[in-house]
Amino acid sequence: MKIMRIALAGLLFLATVATVTHLTASDDRGKDRDNDRLRTTLIGFNEVPVVSTGAMGRFKAKIVDVAGGQEIDYELSFSGLGGVVAQSHIHVAQKDVNGGIVLWLCQGTARAPAQVAATTPECTAAGTDGRAGNVSGTLTAASVIPVATQQIGANELNEVIAAIRAGNAYVNVHSAPSPGGEIRGQLDADDDHGGHGK
DSSP states (O other): OHHHHHHHHHHHHHHHHHHHHHHHHHHHHHHHHHHTEEEEEEEGGGSSSOOOOOOEEEEEEEEEEETTEEEEEEEEEEEOOSSOEEEEEEEEOOTTOOOEEEEEEEESSSOOOHHHHTTSOBOOBSSTTSOOEEEEEEEOGGGOOOBGGGTBOTTOHHHHHHHHHTTOEEEEEEESSOTTOSEEEEOEEOOSSSOTTO
16 A cells, blocks of 8 residues: 555656646747847947937847748838938847948848848838838848858858847948948847837
């Protein structure tokens, strides 16, 4: 009888451990999915140095698993730029620091490098003055521009995604009067707690 109780207690313990392990794994998978949604608000005060502009932008993206790796599906909109849009990118750097361009989002008066020019969309103008636009696309490993000083090589989208998930990447839009960038937003996971446009 005593052996039977010990065996039953052991089985109940194992069942409890298995259930907790399963629930924890399910929760972790949910967190990973949330971590794959990104967004930010772009404003001039986030630029380095700060730009005094009424322009604004919104960026949202989702990291998706595909055969052989990952991709980033994105949408970018902006308006009110102080002049014609030149270009837009994702850079790798922490808040308040400028970093190298690793992914082109769109090309305007400034053209993307040859290796990504054919796959980089135009910064479509919503008005005739070229100060507003909407663009969307998909970024792949082939979209990565190497930045030797930051040790990011060609096709290393996994490294860029790691930087994004760590909060060490930003989006900005460059214009004629602000060639270094007119509006900027630090990327982070879409956690629904505000903080967008850090």
